[in-house]
Amino acid sequence: MRKIFLFIALLWCFQAAAQNGNYFLSHYSPGENHSDNVCFDMVQDPSGMVYFATRRGIQRFDGRNWKMITGQGSVYSLQLTSDGQIVWAGAAGFGKLESNGFGDQRLVTLSSETRDVFECVVIQRTAYFVTETQVFVYNLDSNKTDIIPSTNLTGALVGIFELFGSAYLNTERGGVIKIDGQKFSKSGFKFPENEEVIFSCAGDRQYLIALSDNRILLCNENQKIREIKIQDSSYVDASVIVSGSFVNKDLFVLGTLRGGMIFIQTATGRTQEIINYNTGLPDNEVYALMIDRSQGIWASHEYGFTRVAPYLPFRSFGHYPGLSGNLLCATSFEGNVYVGTSLGLFKLEKQDVYDEIVYYVDVEIKRSGKTSEPVHEKDLPETPPTTETESKKKSFWKFFKKSKTTSPVEDKAPLKKDNETTAPKSEEAPRYQKIKKTERVLRASQFVYKKVSGVDAKVTQLVSINNSLIAIGLGGAYEINGVAAKPILEEPVRMAYASRERQTLFLSTYADELKTYQSVNGAWLYSDALENLDDRITSIMEGERDELWFLSINKVYRLQFSGKTVAEIETIDVSNPKFDEQLGVHLGRDIYLVNSEGFFKLDRSKSSFALLDSLPKPLHYFAGDGGIFFNDSHTWSTFGLEGQQNLKLMNLLHDIRYVNQERNTENLWVITSENELYKFFGNRFTPYEDGFPLKLKSVTGNVTINKREVFELDQEKSALNIEFVQPDFLAAQAIEYRYQLKGLDKTWSDWSSQNDAVDFAYLPAGDYSFNVQSRDIFGNIKEFGAVPFEVLPPYWKRPWFYALEFFVFAALVMLSFRLSTRFRIISRLLSLLTIIMLIQFIQTVIGEMFSTKTSPVIDFFVQVVVAFMILPVEGYLRNLMLRSLDSKSRLHKFLSPKSNLASGGDEAVP
Known part of the structure; x- marks a missing residue:
């Protein structure tokens, strides 16, 4: 059901009207330590991690952190198996990506002496790895590899792709062939000769196929091929296709060598959107494409990676040509978009814009009889890029194997029919030379910004009143008509408020004066009703019963009107120690005020504002259509506004410095500190993904895994770092x-x-359980299962050492009894030593059991109490052992041969 909603949202998004902006782009780069951003392939595993095949190895990205997993060379191709495992092909052969119990990953090589495996595909439980001369067929279940060598008929192997559960090869001599078990066979598809398949992508019971002559084909399950007639074919030809994929069944995207990303409707071939440098893409040279599990489109380029999210309710308006300066404000007026910047005011208008495309064509060298005229070096045109210099651009390994450079205007061979044969080639092939050409390609759907004449200073605010648009800034106040401006007040204006109820325009100037104007017969007439209100007014709002509220830095003025005259003025002091600009909102009969100290409510009986403890202190706050938008460092919320079901998506944007709500809608204009302008559709249905599960990323420290699969570390080296990621x-x-x-x-x-x-810098000995939760921008909470681990005490505090001590004490006791008959002094010393050690052992065990581990002073008193408790035990043991030794000594003396009793005498032992 979620996929159906996603498709409906995407379709609605793509069919939107003009001036709807560009798709939302997110840019990622590994940073300075990973300056080589050449990426050959991309894949995403079931947990959400994205992996990039690069020259240094596999780059892993979770949305926040990068991790380079190095091997023995470059990695060229990545594929995901049915069980979520990643296999790779590269300069060191081929293999798979394995993980250990601590979250670390490493590249495992499955090939022995094989090198330069440039591409791989996985079909069901079989992986195919391709070199120039061999195909390695690896069974993922049995881990067995079969080798299929190339033949004289096939020549060098150029690439591999999948169609309807079978693997096909691009070959140098044999065209497209099929891998049938352990041998090659005819493909069964009638592709044009001398043209390679650049990519194939599975869709809804059909495949999207791109040929090296820039044609796009659709192949259904009956293996019938239909060419898609692209309306902007000249732009596509000049751009040169290197990759592509379905976005949904009605839309696909092409990654190109020179033209960025092109979104095309499947049914009509009409261009839906072009993402290139003019619309926010850092570079028009796209290396590879990937569709992730959230329907985002990833593109790799020289400056990193860009993710396109067409289903988000954000549309970018800051990348159309003609806009200059720092963006300060924006609004929609009568279906047109106006943007105020530090350099003036700009209007977005439709205009025919041409892209200049430079390309090279093959021109046949004319022959005179059997000999051709010599071509001098001075007559040759500018040298086009060689195959080697363009190897990186042309999808790398696929374009390494091409023997000719694709010309954007060369004739395309028709698709072969079943009964069609190829005419024999002439013995003497014609000779060609490269000619540089430039073509202007019309981009009819392009919009550009035009500067509004008459406004040459900073524009900070745009308001509308009486079907008029008013621009406010350092140049003053201007009434805007199309791309022309008419001045109302020609002095710097700080802010403006348009009272629709009173049909009055209020202007607060930099001279701390408040000026009022009314429109009469198309002219703005000045009124001196409020000329005595001299203060730095930062916000104005309307109350009830002809009330107007004027907010300054530390005061609030309530003006009660009677008709057009001011009947009463009330001044209320406000706590604003940080001198923030204050905003106000009127809800029912209540008046609210907001600044960085929090939200305040007016107590009319006391003529003062009281702090609302139920609302957090806002870090950023902006006025809405009858309410407030604010951020409390965790998320975006509203006060006094309803609806805005997508408001939490505002957390996608960093450092928002301007928000303006369109009147009577939930749409917002948003400007960020990165000088990006977005229109946010607050009421547009957006399909949300459930998000990826919380994942244990790494456990670092002196950690091992015991037989119970529990993390284990010593107390002496108990420093531990646990890292999770969603x-x-x-x-x-x-x-x-x-x-x-x-x-x-x-x-x-x-x-x-x-x-x-x-x-954790230090952890005392004991058993622990680490629990972690994550919360996304929508408030969804995910929890990872408890991670148990054990901190082992020093060896002298472990049970086996206590047992060893006990056996040593027992041995000493036995030895003392043995020596008591002949070596009485030594026996007594051993007994006393045994008693001392035994008492100390008991005291240590009890002290460990009752240790608080909070304060050494408290632990000392605990040990003193324990010593007093075991003192009677010590005395009892000492007396018992000494008495036993004395008794045994007297008995031995009585039974000795020298005694009278032992010799049979009459003398008795007392």
């Missing part, structure tokens, strides 16, 4: 974590985005 590519930085270490903590930690990694 893979997310919408708002990874906004995901918050909290944890609890049972055995040490009784409560959970606070929610924080920094709690994904927890360090």
Whole structure:
């Protein structure tokens, strides 16, 4: 059901009207330590982790952190098996990616002496790995590998792809062939000769296929092939296709060498969207594409990776040509988009825009008889890029094998029919030379910004009143008509408020003056009704019964009107120690005020504002259509506004510095500190994914795993770092974590985005259980199962050492009894030593059992109490052992041969 909703949302999104903006883009880069961003392939595992095949190895990304998994060379291709395992092909051969119990991963090589495996595919439980001369067929269940060598008929192997559960090869001489068990066979598909399959992508019972001549084919389950007639074929040809994929059954995307990403409707071939440098893509040269599990489209390029999210209710308006300066405000007026910047005011208008495409064509060299005219070096055109220089661009390994450069305007061979044969080639092939050409390609759906004449200074606010748009800024106040401006007030204006009930425009100037204007017969007439209110007014709102509220830095003015005159003025002091700009909102009969100290409610009886403890202190706050949007460092919320079902998606944007709500809608204009402009559709249905599970990323420290599969470490080296992650590519930085270490903590930690990694510098001996939870931007909480671990005490505090001590004490006791008959002094010393050691052993055991581990002073008093408790035991044991030794000594003396009793005398022993 969720997929159906996703399709409906995507379809609605793609069919939206003009001036709907560009798709939402997220950019990622590994950073300075990973400057080589050349990526050959991408894949996402079931847990949400994204893996990139690069020159240094496999790059792993979870939305926040990067991890390079190095091997013995470059990795060129990645594939995901049915059980979620990743296999790879690269310079060192082929293998798989394995994990240990601590979250670490490593590259395992399955091949022995094989090198330069440039591509692989996985079909069911079989993996196919391709070199120039061999195909390795690896069974994932039996771990056995069969080898199929190339032949003279096939020539070098160029690439591999999958169609309807079978593997097919691009070959140098034999065209497209099929891998049939342990041999090659005819493909059964009538592809044009000398054209390779650039990619194939499975869809809903059909496959999308791209050929090296930039044609796009659809192949259904009956193996019938239909060519998609692309309307912007000249742009596609000039851009050169290197990768592609279905977005849904009605839309697919192409990654190109020179033109960025092109979204095309499957049924009509019409271009839906072009994502290139002009619309926010850092580079038009796309290396590879991937569709992730949340319907996002990933593109790799020289500057890193870009994720396109067409289903999000954000549309970008900041990348159309013509816009300049720092963005400060934006609004929609009568179906048009206006943006105020530090350099003036701009209007978005439709205009025919042409892209200049540079390409090379093969021109046949004319021959004179049997000999051709020599071509001098000075007559040759500019040298086009060689195969070697373009190898990185042309999907790398696939384009390594091409013997000719694809010309964007060369004639395309028709699809072969079943009964069609190929004409024999002439013995003497014609000679060609490269000619550089430039073509202008019309982009008719492009919009551009045009500057509004007459406004040449910073524009900070846009308001509408009486079907007029008013621009406010350092140049003053202007009435806007299309791309022309008419001045109302030509002095710097700080803010404006348009009272629709009173049909009045209020202007607060930088001279701390409040000026009012009314529109009469198309002219703005000045009124001096409030010329005595001299203060820095930052916000104005309307109350009830002809009330107007004017907010300054530390005061609030209530003006009661009677008709057009002011009948009463009341001044209320407000606590604002940080001198923030204050906003107000009127809800029912109540007046509310907000600044960085919190939300305040007016007590009319006391003429003062009281702090509302039920609401948090806002970090950022903006005025809405009758309410307030605010962020409390955790999420975005509203006060006095209803609806806004998608508001939590505002957490996707970083450092928002401007929010403006369109009147009578839930749509917002948002500007970020990165100078990005978005239109946010608050009421548009957006299909949300459940999110990926919380994952144990790593456990670092002197840790081992015991037989009970429990983490184990010594107390002397108990430093421990536990890192968790919930893979997310919408708002990874906004995901918050909290944890609890049972055995040490009784409560959970606070929610924080920094709690994904927890360090413990020292842990006392004992059994512990680590629990962690994550909370995404929608408030969904996920919990990872408890991670048990044990901190082992020093060896002298372990049970086996106590047992050893007990046996030593027993041996000493036995030895003292043995020596008591002949070596009485030594026996007494051994007995006393045994008693002391035994008492100390008992005291140590009891002290460990009752140790508080909170304060050394308290532990000292506990040990004193224990010593007093076992003191009687010590005396009793000492007397008992000494009495036993004396008795045994007298008995031995009585029974000795020298005694009278032993010799039969009459003398008795007393």
